[in-house]
Amino acid sequence: MKPLSKTFIYTFLIIGSLLMLLPFVWMLLTSIKPSFEVRVMPPIWIPSEFRFDNYLIAFEVAPFATYFMNSMIVTVLSTIGELMTTILAAYAFAKVQFFGKNVLFAILIATMMIPGEMLLIPNFVTLANFQWIDQYEALIIPWLASIFSIFLLRQFFKSVPDELGYAARIDGCTDWRYLWQVMVPIAMPAIITITLLKAIGSWNAFLWPLIVTNSTNMRTLPVGLTAFTSEAGTNYELLMAASAMIILPMIILFVFLQRYIISGVSRSGLKG
Amino acid sequence: MKQKSHIKGWLYVLPALVILAIFTLYPIYKSVVMAFYTDYDFFNDIVYAYGFDNFIYLWEDPLFHRALRNTFIYVLGVVPVSIILSLAIAMALNTKINFKPLFRMIYFIPFVTSVVAVSIVWRWIFHGDYGLMNYFLGLVGIDPIRWLTDPNWNMPALIILSIWKGLGYNIIIFLAGLQMVNTQYYHAAQIDGANTWQRFLNVTLPQLAPMTFFISIISIINAFKVFDEVYALFNDRPGVANSALTVVYYMYNKFYGEWDFGVASAAALVLFIIIFIFTMIQMYIGSKRVTY
Known part of the structure; x- marks a missing residue:
């Protein structure tokens, strides 16, 4: 490659990267500014003093501790639950022959083209009948299974040679133990990918928690944040501190485990 | 077993x-x-x-027409720009450069972050008086734009935010596709004296066509479902005077605002039919096309 075109590529990529990062940098810088340096033109980039207590103030102005706990509970429980149902179902679809398997799998795959927004209203009615509105059940239980995850893990399980299973059987290993002690460890990369994509999706979910929660103490972080924007009004340093509390955990997770997330996304290409 | x-x-x-x-x-x-x-x-x-x-109601409701029109404008505003930009960035990343994983990571970060939270950050950037966007525009001599309060600028603001948010996903899919591009043709074209632009046009692009098509359909389908961005960017309103009302937002208003479950469900069904048509196009062309 010619040095000129290389310089051009670097310039292009660096300018692009700066534009991608700028909103996050601006969020962080605003979040630690004293309030008199926030609404000024031209903008002050580096605050004269770092007000980290903006984060504490945000916690006092709105019940972010509660929102944070709710988001944690919902994310952890729905991720663990989905993982369990996914591992079992994916194993059956990949390695067990049972009546109706192919038809069932085809039906499930076909439903993946249905937009989730369409299921919102009937699911709301169902949950109202269960008396689960404004309960943890409504935030967690509908999300305990995912066709996308089952499909992803099934593909991985299928690539494990059957001979391994025959050998384990001869050695007296039960099917159940074979699944958990042989298949699951082999499929660990795929399982980590599924876990991360699910956790990110659950943490960031908005429309569903918005609809099924009414009371303040059931809100998750994104729902609480939008409510806070009406309350905080023009205190942008507090708004940015609150936004950072939602954004930073996922960025940290991503930076350390990015290869699993990126490989999952590039392999699937199915989830938006 | x-x-x-x-x-x-x-x-x-x-x-x-x-x-x-x-x-x-x-x-x-x-x-x-x-x-x-x-x-x-x-x-x-x-x-x-x-x-x-309910369908007759939708047929006659000017607000639903507006929601449909806005959604189509949004799709047309986001998808082509996003595809072209992400293809260009993916191709730049696919060359022999240093720090490739770092660049890839940076472009992908918005994808893992909460739509609501980043939309609120962008609300601050789009602020009419103190926003960064107007500050930068001012540096090149453009007068401040009322991104969030002038109905004419609500859709552009939404589109800019969405392109930024979705770029990383498309880049990752394109990168996976570029790795499968057969470099033999590329070298052959080079020997035949084709320049960089000709090689891109005649070797890379035809091989990327199925993938570009796939990303386009996925992007179109996702763009039709836009809601979170609108809700958070305009603070619980679909823009000024419904200027950023989308189909899902319309459904949400009917369902959660007016408790009219019938009309809301009918709107959801219309959304599904639109998405279904694009899915069918994808399956039809996908089954016909022979990949390289």
Whole structure:
């Protein structure tokens, strides 16, 4: 490659990267500014003093501790639950022959083209009948299974040679133990990918928690944040501190485990 | 371990199936039926009348027309720009450069962050008086734009935010596709004296066509479902005077604002039909096209 075109590529990529990062940098810088340096033109980039207590103030102005706990509970429980149902179902679809398997799998795959927004209203009615509105059940239980995850893990399980299973059987290993002690460890990369994509999706979910929660103490972080924007009004340093509390955990997770997330996304290409 | 064991198979599938049956399969049927509820008492779950009135209502409601039009404008504003930019960045990343994983990571970060939270950050950037956007525009001599308060600028603001948010996903898919591009043709073209632009046009692009098509359809389908960005960017409103009202937002307003479940379900069904058409196009062309 010619040095000129290389310089051009670097310039292009660096300018692009700066534009991608700028909103996050601006969020962080605003979040630690004293309030008199926030609404000024031209903008002050580096605050004269770092007000980290903006984060504490945000916690006092709105019940972010509660929102944070709710988001944690919902994310952890729905991720663990989905993982369990996914591992079992994916194993059956990949390695067990049972009546109706192919038809069932085809039906499930076909439903993946249905937009989730369409299921919102009937699911709301169902949950109202269960008396689960404004309960943890409504935030967690509908999300305990995912066709996308089952499909992803099934593909991985299928690539494990059957001979391994025959050998384990001869050695007296039960099917159940074979699944958990042989298949699951082999499929660990795929399982980590599924876990991360699910956790990110659950943490960031908005429309569903918005609809099924009414009371303040059931809100998750994104729902609480939008409510806070009406309350905080023009205190942008507090708004940015609150936004950072939602954004930073996922960025940290991503930076350390990015290869699993990126490989999952590039392999699937199915989830938006 | 292939074996015939019907009961075991169903037992393994059962936990997932119970959840999916209640919260995915049943509501698919139910959502279609609900679109024909014309007189419905939600609190007692009693339907008094069925009919096509909800669809007639949508047909005649200028707000729904506006929601459809805005959604189409949004799709046309986001998808082509996003595809071209992400292809260019993916190609730049696919060359022999340093720090490739770092660049890839940076471009992908917005994808893992909360739509609501980043939309609120962008609300601050788009601030009419103190926003960064207007500050930068001012540096090149452009007068401040009322991104969030002038109805004419609501859609552009939404589109800019969405392009930024979605770029990383498309880049990752393109990168995976570029790795499969056969470099033999590339070298052959080079030997034949083709320049960089000619090689891109005649070698890379045809090989990327199926992938570009796939990303376009996925992007179009996702763009039709836009909601979170609108809600958070304009603070619980679909822009000024409904200037950023989208189909899902319309559905949300009817459902959660007015408790009109019938009309909301009908709007959801219209959304599904639009998405279904694009899915069918994808499957039809995808099955016909021979990949390289």
